[in-house]
Amino acid sequence: MNGYSKMKRIKKLGQAKKETKKIREEKLEEFEGFVSGHNACAGCGAAIAMRHIARVAGRNSIISIATGCMEVVSTSYPLTAWKLPLIHSAFENAAATASGIDAALRHLNKKTNVIAIAGDGGTFDIGFQALSGAIERNQNFLFICYDNEAYMNTGIQRSGSTPRFTETTTSPYGRVLHGKLEWKKQMPFIVAAHGCYSATASIAFLSDFHAKIKKALAIPGPKFISVLAPCTIGWKIQNSDAIEISRLAVQTGIFPLYEVENGTVKLNFDIKSRPVSEYLKRQGRFEHLNDREIREVQKKVDEIYGRIKNLSNLQIKIF
Amino acid sequence: MQIKSGRAGNKDARKMIECSEAIAEATALCKPAVVATYPITPQTHIVEMLAKMHSEGRVNSEIINVESEHSAMSACIGAEACGVRTFTASSSQGIALMSEMLFIASGMRLPIVMAVANRALSAPINIWNDHSDTMAQRDAGWLQFYCENAQEAYDSIIQAYKISEQKDIMLPSMVCVDGFTLSHLWEPVKMLSQADVDSFLPVYNPLYKLDSEIPVTMGALAYPNTYMHFKKQQQDAMLNAVEVIKKTNLEFGKRFSRIYGNGMIETYKIEDAKEAIVAMGSVCSTARIVIDRLRQKGRKIGLIKIRAFRPFPNEELKKIAGKIEKIAVIDRAISLGNSGPLFIEIKATLPKSHINNFIVGLGGRDISENIIESIVKKIGQKQEIEWVF
Numbered sequence: 234m235n236g237y238s239k240m241k242r243i244k245k246l247g248q249a250k251k252e253t254k255k256i257r258e259e260k261l262e263e264f265e266g267f268v269s270g271h272n273a274c275a276g277c278g279a280a281i282a283m284r285h286i287a288r289v290a291g292r293n294s295i296i297s298i299a300t301g302c303m304e305v306v307s308t309s310y311p312l313t314a315w316k317l318p319l320i321h322s323a324f325e326n327a328a329a330t331a332s333g334i335d336a337a338l339r340h341l342n343k344k345t346n347v348i349a350i351a352g353d354g355g356t357f358d359i360g361f362q363a364l365s366g367a368i369e370r371n372q373n374f375l376f377i378c379y380d381n382e383a384y385m386n387t388g389i390q391r392s393g394s395t396p397r398f399t400e401t402t403t404s405p406y407g408r409v410l411h412g413k414l415e416w417k418k419q420m421p422f423i424v425a426a427h428g429c430y431s432a433t434a435s436i437a438f439l440s441d442f443h444a445k446i447k448k449a450l451a452i453p454g455p456k457f458i459s460v461l462a463p464c465t466i467g468w469k470i471q472n473s474d475a476i477e478i479s480r481l482a483v484q485t486g487i488f489p490l491y492e493v494e495n496g497t498v499k500l501n502f503d504i505k506s507r508p509v510s511e512y513l514k515r516q517g518r519f520e521h522l523n524d525r526e527i528r529e530v531q532k533k534v535d536e537i538y539g540r541i542k543n544l545s546n547l548q549i550k551i552f
Numbered sequence: 553m554q555i556k557s558g559r560a561g562n563k564d565a566r567k568m569i570e571c572s573e574a575i576a577e578a579t580a581l582c583k584p585a586v587v588a589t590y591p592i593t594p595q596t597h598i599v600e601m602l603a604k605m606h607s608e609g610r611v612n613s614e615i616i617n618v619e620s621e622h623s624a625m626s627a628c629i630g631a632e633a634c635g636v637r638t639f640t641a642s643s644s645q646g647i648a649l650m651s652e653m654l655f656i657a658s659g660m661r662l663p664i665v666m667a668v669a670n671r672a673l674s675a676p677i678n679i680w681n682d683h684s685d686t687m688a689q690r691d692a693g694w695l696q697f698y699c700e701n702a703q704e705a706y707d708s709i710i711q712a713y714k715i716s717e718q719k720d721i722m723l724p725s726m727v728c729v730d731g732f733t734l735s736h737l738w739e740p741v742k743m744l745s746q747a748d749v750d751s752f753l754p755v756y757n758p759l760y761k762l763d764s765e766i767p768v769t770m771g772a773l774a775y776p777n778t779y780m781h782f783k784k785q786q787q788d789a790m791l792n793a794v795e796v797i798k799k800t801n802l803e804f805g806k807r808f809s810r811i812y813g814n815g816m817i818e819t820y821k822i823e824d825a826k827e828a829i830v831a832m833g834s835v836c837s838t839a840r841i842v843i844d845r846l847r848q849k850g851r852k853i854g855l856i857k858i859r860a861f862r863p864f865p866n867e868e869l870k871k872i873a874g875k876i877e878k879i880a881v882i883d884r885a886i887s888l889g890n891s892g893p894l895f896i897e898i899k900a901t902l903p904k905s906h907i908n909n910f911i912v913g914l915g916g917r918d919i920s921e922n923i924i925e926s927i928v929k930k931i932g933q934k935q936e937i938e939w940v941f
């Protein structure tokens with residue numbers, strides 16, 4: 234190694250050290266709005282999502298949260314895990330409550346982020362009407378669904394988000410029926426059909442998740458993000474698995490990361506490279522799947538992923 | 553109190569107005585920041601009027617045209633939690649649909665005011681008046697006022713905000729008018745000015761609100777060791793409301809020379825009465841006419857109008873009931889499997905009185921003077937509960 238390149242290297246190293254220090258300082262200053270002490274299960278994917286939502290949204294935000302795991306684990310009176318103003322009123326109305334907040338803020342002439350948070354039950358099923366209504370009314374709010382693919386707070390019952398063949402307490406595996414019969418609702422597209430920004434996100438792709446929250450909050454009117462949130466007890470996975478399973482969901486194409494903006498689809502990472510079996514076999518909820526069923530899941534995933542990729546390549550306005 | 557008759561042009565000039573419009577006018581004077589609207593007959597005129605005033609720039613409330621009554625109440629909750637005044641109106645199925653949120657609004661101590669045009673509940677579907685919708689919500693923790701005429705409805709909206717928003721109350725209020733019978737009735741109503749209302753109703757400024765400067769968590773999860781304390785505080789607030797309702801009624805009377813009994817109940821010719829009719833809402837006006845006629849024939853009969861059903865006027869009733877031998881309770885609702893809900897409560901308050909219950913006017917069945925007369929004929933009869941068709 235000649236002297237010149239050594240100098241260059243040292244200089245670079247110095248620069249890098251400075252950068253790291255800067256980043257560290259920034260991190261220290263970074264706001265934490267969802268803090269430790271909550272009662273979520275160890276390794277809960279949704280709790281990780283909450284932390285990042287609160288952090289990126291920042292202090293100038295009001296949260297309307299639906300009944301469900303995240304509300305229940307974070308607001309045990311007289312304690313709270315939230316350093317942001319937060320309201321919980323019921324299960325099906327996070328978007329309607331947020332509508333009221335949006336209207337009040339408009340009246341008070343305040344510019345504050347309004348974020349509604351709900352589980353898949355509070356989004357795909359019981360909360361769907363309020364969500365659709367609030368979007369149609371063009372309320373200025375961001376709706377984030379933490380999608381753990383079942384009603385977890387009540388003990389793992391199937392929802393409109395639960396994938397086919399999943400074993401839940403209301404879609405149990407039996408001799409005749411192998412878990413849930415129906416496919417998962419294509420919620421981000423259903424929301425996108427209202428004409429608003431709609432995106433998927435993952436706790437394994439944090440910079441993408443952060444960027445989407447920031448981008449969404451900058452758009453006036455309604456916007457929607459669905460973040461996959463592995464649930465240790467509901468998915469029957471290891472406490473240390475949430476991030477890895479989230480990554481596998483993207484890599485297998487089961488939960489692709491995409492955005493629908495101005496009616497046009499954009500696949501953020503075209504990295505589908507692994508068979509669905511790698512994802513399914515890591516989770517107790519899919520333990521019972523036979524080869525034929527795995528093939529069926531693979532076929533469905535290929536089909537949906539292919540469609541998203543095509544739409545992304547073609548850049549046609551679908552909504 | 554009966555409206556004094558006045559000629560147009562004098563200083564008592566009244567405006568001929570539909571009751572629903574009177575409610576909308578009174579609401580506009582209270583300047584709610586957010587109004588949630590959803591149509592249901594017979595309430596719709598109220599929110600339509602507010603929307604019209606909004607479109608004409610007469611009110612600067614944010615109007616949210618929600619997609620259901622459940623969301624109407626949810627939106628009111630979200631907005632009220634931000635520390636601003638809110639309003640909505642509903643009836644019947646709408647009240648039933650928002651029932652879940654009614655309990656939550658009260659439990660979260662949000663002093664929302666809602667006008668109700670009382671209507672029967674399905675099935676069979678029926679759009680006409682009775683009290684089943686709000687009676688079914690009597691345990692929701694809302695103050696409930698039943699109005700006799702458009703003037704009372706107008707005045708009660710303004711009073712309701714003042715009562716609900718008191719620091720030691722902080723509970724929501726329903727101002728109920730009989731659907732069609734009253735909601736669609738045109739009556740002369742004496743209007744207040746903005747300055748009148750501004751000087752009567754203080755600016756709403758709650759202790760706690762959703763504010764990014766001072767973050768608070770609202771609607772927390774309470775375990776068995778705290779839940780009961782929350783409920784006790786709600787009940788204490790309800791009981792505090794009795795005195796505040798009376799005080800507010802008196803203050804309103806002094807300011808604007810209109811007073812509704814002691815605020816909780818209003819009586820008519822009860823001083824020397826041996827018999828009494830107990831009723832709520834517009835039927836009280838019919839009862840007054842019948843009472844006048846019977847009095848001419850020498851019958852010592854009077855009226856007790858229950859104005860506040862929640863909180864219930866227990867003490868007020870006990871005070872006047874002593875000399876009254878026989879009571880007829882008129883119910884426009886039925887607690888299926890028992891009797892009229894008003895009767896159940898009156899009987900519990902006055903266990904020593906002879907009380908008959910008459911179930912009338914369900915699903916808009918007319919309650920004529922003849923019906924009231926036939927009820928009076930049966931006061932004191934053995935049969936405790938009777939349906940009058």
Ligand SMILES: Cc1ncc(C[n+]2csc(CCOP(=O)(O)OP(=O)(O)O)c2C)c(N)n1
Binds near residue numbers: 300302303351352353
């Ligand atoms: C109207 C109503 N129905 C049912 C419930 C019971 N409940 C509470 S949380 C919940 C499940 C929530 O599921 P989801 O939205 O997916 O959130 P998660 O618990 O999975 O985080 C249910 C069914 C309720 N609170 N309110």
Ligand code: SF4
Binds near residue numbers: 272274276277303463
């Ligand atoms: S049950 Fe699942 S979603 Fe709920 S707290 Fe536990 S891990 Fe999280």
Ligand SMILES: [Mg+2]
Binds near residue numbers: 379380383385
């Ligand atoms: Mg869920």
